Amino acid sequence: MIRKLKSGEYRIYSRKVNPQTGHRRNLGTFSSKEEALQHEREIQYFKRRKA
Template structure:
């Protein structure tokens, strides 16, 4: 999940809520939406790599 911050940057959050904190984990902050999308694809690739 990518959200735009007030600073104009984009942050990737985990899709599931962390049961300890009841919040989503911060998975990285990026200057452009394209960079955030590219990194999210990399995250998904490594999560499902067998």
């Protein structure tokens, strides 16, 4: 999940809420939406990658 911050940057959050904190986990902050989308694709790739 990508959200735009007030500073103009884009941050990736986890889809699930962290039960300990009640918030979504920060998975990285990027200066452009394209960079954030690329990193989100990389995250999804490694989540489903077989070792």
